[in-house]
Amino acid sequence: MSRLNSSRELEHLRERLREQRQNIATTVMVCGGTGCRASGSSAVIDAIRDELSRQGLDLSVRLCVTGCHGFCEQGPVMIIEPGNVFYCHVSPEDAFEIVSQTVMKGEVIERLLYTDPVSGERVQTESEIPFYRAQDRQLLSQNLMVDPCSIEDYIVAGGYSALTKVLNAMAPEEIIKEVKSSGLRGRGGGGFPTGRKWSECQEAPGDEKYVVCNADEGDPGAYMDRCVLEGNPHLVLEGMMIGAWAIGAWKGYVYVRNEYPLAVKHSRIAVEQARELGLLGDNILGSSFSFDVDIARGGGAFVCGESTALMASIEGKVGEPRPKDVHTVVDGLYHKPTTLNNVETWANVPSIILNGSSWFASKGTQGSKGTKILALTGRIKNTGLVEVAMGTPVRTVVFDIGGGALDGKQVKAVQTGGPSGGCLPVDKFDLPIDFDVLSEAGSMMGSGGMVVMDEETCMVDVAKYFLTFLQDESCGKCVPCRLGIDRMLEIITDITEGRGRPEQLDLLEELADTVSQTALCGLGKTAPNPVLTTLRYFRSEYEAHINEKRCPAGVCKALITYLIDPDKCTGCGVCLRACVHGAITGGKKQAHVIDAQLCQKCGICRSECRFDAIRVA
Amino acid sequence: MLQYVNVSIDGAIIRAVKGNSVLDTAIEYGICIPHLCHVPYLSDIGACRLCIVEHVVNGRSEITTSCTLNVEEGMVILTNTDKIRKLRRNIAELLVAQAPNSRAIQDIALRCGVKEVRYPFRNEDCVLCGRCVRVCAEVWKAQAIGFVGRGKDRHVDYPFGVRPDFCKQCGSCIQLCPMTITPCDGPMKPGEERLCGKCESQLMIADQTPDHCVWCKLGEGFGCGRYV
Numbered sequence: 001m002s003r004l005n006s007s008r009e010l011e012h013l014r015e016r017l018r019e020q021r022q023n024i025a026t027t028v029m030v031c032g033g034t035g036c037r038a039s040g041s042s043a044v045i046d047a048i049r050d051e052l053s054r055q056g057l058d059l060s061v062r063l064c065v066t067g068c069h070g071f072c073e074q075g076p077v078m079i080i081e082p083g084n085v086f087y088c089h090v091s092p093e094d095a096f097e098i099v100s101q102t103v104m105k106g107e108v109i110e111r112l113l114y115t116d117p118v119s120g121e122r123v124q125t126e127s128e129i130p131f132y133r134a135q136d137r138q139l140l141s142q143n144l145m146v147d148p149c150s151i152e153d154y155i156v157a158g159g160y161s162a163l164t165k166v167l168n169a170m171a172p173e174e175i176i177k178e179v180k181s182s183g184l185r186g187r188g189g190g191g192f193p194t195g196r197k198w199s200e201c202q203e204a205p206g207d208e209k210y211v212v213c214n215a216d217e218g219d220p221g222a223y224m225d226r227c228v229l230e231g232n233p234h235l236v237l238e239g240m241m242i243g244a245w246a247i248g249a250w251k252g253y254v255y256v257r258n259e260y261p262l263a264v265k266h267s268r269i270a271v272e273q274a275r276e277l278g279l280l281g282d283n284i285l286g287s288s289f290s291f292d293v294d295i296a297r298g299g300g301a302f303v304c305g306e307s308t309a310l311m312a313s314i315e316g317k318v319g320e321p322r323p324k325d326v327h328t329v330v331d332g333l334y335h336k337p338t339t340l341n342n343v344e345t346w347a348n349v350p351s352i353i354l355n356g357s358s359w360f361a362s363k364g365t366q367g368s369k370g371t372k373i374l375a376l377t378g379r380i381k382n383t384g385l386v387e388v389a390m391g392t393p394v395r396t397v398v399f400d401i402g403g404g405a406l407d408g409k410q411v412k413a414v415q416t417g418g419p420s421g422g423c424l425p426v427d428k429f430d431l432p433i434d435f436d437v438l439s440e441a442g443s444m445m446g447s448g449g450m451v452v453m454d455e456e457t458c459m460v461d462v463a464k465y466f467l468t469f470l471q472d473e474s475c476g477k478c479v480p481c482r483l484g485i486d487r488m489l490e491i492i493t494d495i496t497e498g499r500g501r502p503e504q505l506d507l508l509e510e511l512a513d514t515v516s517q518t519a520l521c522g523l524g525k526t527a528p529n530p531v532l533t534t535l536r537y538f539r540s541e542y543e544a545h546i547n548e549k550r551c552p553a554g555v556c557k558a559l560i561t562y563l564i565d566p567d568k569c570t571g572c573g574v575c576l577r578a579c580v581h582g583a584i585t586g587g588k589k590q591a592h593v594i595d596a597q598l599c600q601k602c603g604i605c606r607s608e609c610r611f612d613a614i615r616v617a
Numbered sequence: 618m619l620q621y622v623n624v625s626i627d628g629a630i631i632r633a634v635k636g637n638s639v640l641d642t643a644i645e646y647g648i649c650i651p652h653l654c655h656v657p658y659l660s661d662i663g664a665c666r667l668c669i670v671e672h673v674v675n676g677r678s679e680i681t682t683s684c685t686l687n688v689e690e691g692m693v694i695l696t697n698t699d700k701i702r703k704l705r706r707n708i709a710e711l712l713v714a715q716a717p718n719s720r721a722i723q724d725i726a727l728r729c730g731v732k733e734v735r736y737p738f739r740n741e742d743c744v745l746c747g748r749c750v751r752v753c754a755e756v757w758k759a760q761a762i763g764f765v766g767r768g769k770d771r772h773v774d775y776p777f778g779v780r781p782d783f784c785k786q787c788g789s790c791i792q793l794c795p796m797t798i799t800p801c802d803g804p805m806k807p808g809e810e811r812l813c814g815k816c817e818s819q820l821m822i823a824d825q826t827p828d829h830c831v832w833c834k835l836g837e838g839f840g841c842g843r844y845v
Contacts, residue, residue: 318764322663323682323685325687471768472767472768472769473768474767476767476769476770476771477662477664477771478664479664479665479708479744480666480708483715484711487711487714514703514707517680517704518704518708519666520663520682
């Protein structure tokens with residue numbers, strides 16, 4: 001394809017591509033996101049492609065390998081147009097049937113449809129599935145239409161029309177005004193108003209300015225940025241171009257973590273394609289705007305998601321935060337004014353420009369506008385990516401979309417915002433998903449991770465898990481974060497191992513407060529949140545560990561013992577054979593006994609027992 | 618030519634040299650802000666967090682380190698509120714629990730009002746203040762030592778653990794190290810660490826005048842910017 005020299009040439013290209021595609025009657029959209037690839041979608045894609053060419057359909061049927069659809073639990077998933085037929089758990093062996101029945105004749109294969117867990121009926125389209133029904137998918141739905149490696153797909157779907165709109169008709173000030181009035185706030189965690197950031201950066205002195213896209217997502221259990229960047233990289237690029245035009249930047253970076261190989265690959269391809277078409281480079285679409293983007297790969301440090309550490313890392317220095325008494329919008333990358341936004345924030349920009357700020361502001365609450373992608377994981381039925389309008393209650397996300405806890409257990413809490421967020425108990429589930437409300441409750445929106453916990457989760461153990469993560473990931477530069485987290489972990493380890501003392505709870509609270517107020521960067525400032533919120537909402541669990549030396553959820557190994565209920569034990573001997581430590585004794589058809597001295601509390605016997613005879617006390 | 622700005626530190630209106638940090642200005646005017654990683658002729662990294670102050674902006678106060686905060690016209694700074702003193706004491710407590718065998722750290726703890734240590738003592742040789750790393754890089758332009766590792770593995774070392782040729786063993790790093798100031802009572806044995814608190818006269822000063830500089834002997838110990 002040749003370079004586009006004006007907006008009109010882009011429109012011509014769009015029309016030409018659309019005409020070419022009019023002949024294509026059927027589209028098979030298979031999810032090629034990392035989640036579905038892990039469940040084997042690559043083999044499915046190959047099988048369908050082979051099958052299509054075997055039946056001579058490769059020209060009339062379009063096979064589109066898309067980014068993440070969201071319902072990773074059911075992967076590999078695919079949608080077949082027309083008819084909007086949604087198939088889940090597809091395997092390569094199904095390819096023949098899918099092509100010869102659904103693609104050729106439009107017949108639906110019942111077996112591959114999704115079964116509604118409540119009614120037990122099979123449903124045909126996405127919109128009938130409860131998981132999707134309560135969602136408002138503005139960004140994720142765009143993933144379905146495009147092949148991330150194809151700029152043509154993106155252009156056909158209306159891509160880069162927001163860019164032509166701003167280049168032709170909007171002054172930088174107008175763009176910033178539009179973004180400001182849309183109420184868009186940073187999706188990476190802090191929730192800083194994007195428009196204000198842009199205008200501060202635009203007003204900052206200096207000709208050399210940068211825009212950076214933060215795709216160094218590292219929260220355990222969160223992957224929305226990955227799915228947006230690997231599913232629709234051009235959307236992010238278009239957002240960055242608009243931002244760059246608004247603040248006057250000529251260079252951008254996408255900082256993506258190296259552990260996301262697909263996101264790195266797709267964003268590289270996208271940049272190459274955009275350069276080829278002249279959408280990146282000098283005088284974009286014949287205008288005076290010149291802009292280019294480079295992909296920078298992260299080296300694996302969680303702290304590099306922090307703005308100043310990220311910039312140090314791009315500069316080739318050690319990824320450590322520095323004090324931000326002068327903000328990065330004035331003194332950022334290479335000491336130049338820099339606008340750093342999260343992947344999702346950039347991805348929201350094109351639709352704000354196209355549909356107007358009032359459209360965006362019509363969704364959400366007073367303080368938080370638009371939609372937010374959440375990564376729903378943990379002990380829940382439907383794991384996956386969920387996009388809801390701001391203001392949706394946590395309850396809707398966990399129960400209506402997520403389907404509640406696994407195996408009929410009770411949901412106990414949800415951890416929002418990754419390691420820096422907090423745990424909200426069930427009685428706070430009516431809180432809306434909103435930056436300010438979640439912060440007030442002691443948690444935070446964060447990047448949007450949502451880890452659901454059931455009754456078998458020990459909240460002290462959860463706090464310990466996150467502290468261990470943060471201790472590993474703290475850069476170690478400042479004292480409160482390095483030593484404070486270390487000491488908090490020391491105290492919590494004492495508590496979980498039965499050495500806790502009542503006065504340690506007050507010390508823990510005081511220390512957590514000190515760390516959150518005095519640490520150098522956002523990582524340290526928010527690191528005590530898991531401790532503070534579990535102390536606030538689940539203090540009784542801490543007290544049980546300390547005063548009664550008992551772990552109510554039966555998790556902390558030092559405080560539990562495994563017992564065999566002699567009434568339930570049939571003496572089948574399964575546990576005896578399963579125990580690797582030889583701790584179980586007992587004759588045939590007689591109740592078995594666990595030797596507490598030898599028992600290592602691994603729990604294998606309990607999971608092997610078919611009579612529910614082994615319990616934790 | 619020097620330009621001046623007016624700042625308010627603890628209610629006193631001070632004419633400060635533009636471009637100076639709040640910490641330098643405060644020390645110059647005799648206001649005590651305990652500090653560890655700050656050395657007047659080296660760049661500031663804000664690592665020890667002892668020099669935290671409250672910076673009041675539009676009625677809201679935010680806590681930041683005074684060594685990295687530059688004075689600006691009309692700035693309002695509070696260095697010794699109850700809140701700050703408590704936070705500073707907690708940080709000093711963390712430090713002294715980590716390296717009780719350093720006189721400098723003991724003196725800082727005393728100056729910050731640490732009366733008891735609620736954590737088990739550890740006998741570390743380094744608190745990662747980074748004075749040595751910066752003097753090597755900034756004064757001698759050698760960069761013969763640097764930080765290695767992350768989080769709890771962070772330590773100061775030569776590149777790849779081998780002393781490079783360009784380390785001339787000048788000893789500047791040792792001179793600035795808070796661990797090398799000889800403890801008055803001799804080194805504590807591992808397992809016998811304690812909060813020293815022997816300088817009773819200094820203890821009284823620390824209690825009665827926490828907020829202004831009285832040229833205390835403690836400052837001499839921890840290498841207070843006033844003595845440089």
